[in-house]
């Protein structure tokens with residue numbers, strides 16, 4: 001199933017929050033693997049606007065050696081992750097309040 005960027009009823013996997021702009025574009029905040037490239041490990045939050053394409057990323061330190069050896073991540077990672085969500089929500093909310101870019105129409109199928 002293809003998830004259309006401007007469909008408010010479909011939330012892509014990893015979505016944390018979505019914000020509707022005044023012209024009905026959507027700013028999506030979601031979790032991603034980032035540089036780790038493991039399907040079940042997230043190392044960053046990314047916000048992206050479906051109207052103008054502007055985006056921002058917040059990464060937290062992920063210790064690959066600890067992950068591979070089954071050790072716990074540094075407790076500080078949880079703080080960075082929480083900070084990334086907070087910053088992502090603030091950026092997304094602020095962007096959604098001021099962005100006037102219209103989403104590109106989807107090609108008919």
Ligand SMILES: [Zn+2]
Pocket residue numbers: 049050051052053054095099100101
């Ligand atoms: Zn925008």
